[in-house]
């Protein structure tokens with residue numbers, strides 16, 4: 200399939216794997232890229248810029264296809280060495296960067312000078328327009344359904360994507376709630392040029408996370424996510440567990456006076472415990488409502504090949520049949 204996104208990134212299929220903390224390692228990024236999509240290494244999961252440089256080199260050993268690096272600008276406990284990470288990305292010859300959180304204006308000149316394509320992930324039309332104005336090549340429009348940080352506007356993709364199509368000139372990926380060929384075909388119909396998936400790619404053979412995480416996603420339904428940290432205006436969609444319910448109880452009890460320190464036990468430093476050690480009750484971890492559509496743990500190649508084959512038949516048979 201040829202879209203403005205496949206052309207921009209030089210890839211075969213319009214499918215991206217979004218950056219994911221303690222999931223987006225070289226193994227997964229390379230598997231997605233080798234399957235014809237574009238995989239993403241999560242920059243900040245690497246403790247230092249030197250670690251990121253090693254991860255990029257590892258990914259290059261595993262694939263000769265384009266892959267991306269995610270740079271997330273979110274409130275973190277300690278401020279990361281962003282210039283160092285940008286240097287590692289440029290020197291590593293990375294061709295695509297996915298930015299997220301704050302708008303990436305401070306790093307844009309360096310990335311653009313290096314000829315890197317920048318896709319900014321954002322949760323509103325106004326942020327997408329800002330990304331376009333500062334020179335981003337594309338955006339990923341992340342609807343309210345998404346795993347991770349959906350922002351504070353709560354606009355689902357059925358509205359957000361056509362609104363983005365009305366306003367944007369640069370191409371965009373549909374993100375949040377995407378799982379299969381139906382998601383891809385619907386996204387294209389709503390004006391997107393491809394789709395970005397997070398949660399779906401965690402439940403794949405190559406995702407380098409504990410088996411418990413994959414099984415939790417397969418077992419979950421669309422009713423099992425919760426929004427945490429809304430009172431801190433840092434809303435995150437996570438899979439429910441005892442720690443998450445405890446966190447929500449603190450939010451109810453403390454109300455507007457809640458501070459990050461009050462919930463630190465449930466959110467800080469929990470990713471390695473969950474993703475690597477499989478301690479599923481260790482704290483809050485991002486997961487999308489789309490878990491309700493995930494019933495298997497395929498290889499990335501089987502997943503992407505299946506999506507593309509079924510999208511072809513959905514468009515040529517089902518949809519074309521309806522208008523014949």
Ligand SMILES: Cc1cc2nc3c(=O)[nH]c(=O)nc-3n(C[C@H](O)[C@H](O)[C@H](O)COP(=O)(O)O)c2cc1C
Pocket residue numbers: 216217218219220222241269270271298299300320341344345346347348374375376377395396397398399484485486487488489
């Ligand atoms: C476990 C997990 C960790 C994530 N970590 C990040 C991150 O560090 N930076 C980022 O920009 N997005 C992060 N995301 C968001 C994804 O890149 C993607 O935008 C989102 O998962 C799309 O929604 P979906 O899960 O419904 O597919 C994360 C998502 C998940 C599920």
